[in-house]
């Protein structure tokens with residue numbers, strides 16, 4: 001301040017060397033005097049107050065203290081702990097990511113207003129041909145969902161900033177069908193989604209999946225369910241118990257062995273269980289290799305051992321195996337009729353919170369890109385998506 005004032009004064013003096021000169025000079029000296037006096041009083045006071053023992057000049061001590069003090073004064077409000085990462089891309093490797101994601105609060109009530117969100121996790125090869133349908137599905141429900149996309153690392157997405165998929169890609173690695181790399185990719189999706197403390201439910205979807213209902217119905221169904229939707233059953237024969245390997249005992253016994261759809265919906269607690277698992281992972285990694293399709297057994301078996309009472313033991317994703325073979329039916333342009341959806345909704349009854357219901361599926365697969373156009377046409381009429 002004093003230096004600035006001095007400069008101003010100098011300028012004034014040169015521009016206007018009038019009779020004000022002696023008065024200005026006097027003012028200048030007075031200010032200087034007052035400043036010097038003030039500084040020395042301040043110094044004395046500081047020395048006494050801080051009980052400075054050594055001979056380091058006070059001004060130097062203060063200057064040295066300033067930057068350090070600023071570091072410690074960085075505000076750490078709760079906000080900085082609960083704010084989700086602004087960018088999904090990060091430099092953590094899988095060990096670091098899983099560790100970070102496994103950190104969970106032990107106090108169960110949140111001391112802030114937390115609106116629980118659904119994390120929609122898309123496990124894809126590359127493009128999302130059904131994106132326009134999903135855009136309509138999500139529209140108007142901001143704040144109640146988050147989106148995560150895992151694709152082949154070589155794939156470069158081109159979503160416009162207006163898209164719900166814009167910059168929602170997570171660091172990805174190659175995932176092979178029926179192999180552990182598939183489960184690793186799913187854990188990676190879960191771990192990334194867990195970094196947002198507001199995500200309460202986690203749904204795994206593929207690029208060939210579509211919603212069968214509107215967002216309101218999906219949110220209500222999932223948020224009010226007492227159970228998580230992990231398909232899980234005990235099946236005899238070569239495709240069920242036949243895939244079990246005795247080397248997994250005693251951590252996994254034959255009676256614990258489960259099979260189920262890869263496409264799940266689980267709550268946050270189960271997501272943490274999957275991310276933190278170091279008990280079952282090595283067993284499945286070593287002893288469940290093709291023709292044991294690990295994505296049909298690992299999470300299903302693990303959660304059936306650890307938290308059986310939290311599982312609905314059924315999936316929310318409809319699929320048609322009736323055509324036989326290793327892959328389910330793919331639906332194209334000509335399959336998409338009103339009757340097709342009627343058939344799905346009447347295909348079975350199931351339990352929801354222990355009560356029978358016909359609303360068993362919220363999603364369906366597999367749909368070819370050619371199905372998009374008729375799906376968009378039927379969306380408001382049949383799927384309730386405006």
Ligand SMILES: *[C@@H]1O[C@H](CO)[C@@H](O)[C@H](O)[C@H]1NC(C)=O
Nearest residue numbers: 091092093094095096097098
């Ligand atoms: C991740 O990085 C840490 C530290 O460099 C290393 O110890 C760990 O093995 C890495 N994990 C993976 C999966 O690469």
Ligand SMILES: *[C@@H]1O[C@H](CO)[C@@H](O)[C@H](O)[C@H]1NC(C)=O
Nearest residue numbers: 249250251252253254256305
């Ligand atoms: C498997 O069986 C062994 C021996 O009966 C038992 O000690 C172990 O707890 C069982 N494992 C599980 C996961 O139940």
Ligand SMILES: *[C@@H]1O[C@H](CO)[C@@H](O)[C@H](O)[C@H]1NC(C)=O
Nearest residue numbers: 227304308309310311312313
């Ligand atoms: C799901 O199956 C487990 C056994 O694996 C069972 O304990 C649990 O009660 C079942 N869940 C429901 C909702 O029936």
Ligand SMILES: *[C@@H]1O[C@H](CO)[C@@H](O)[C@H](O)[C@H]1NC(C)=O
Nearest residue numbers: 214215216217383384385386
């Ligand atoms: C969602 O679908 C249900 C049933 O189809 C319908 O009653 C409801 O109005 C729809 N909600 C919105 C927001 O479109």
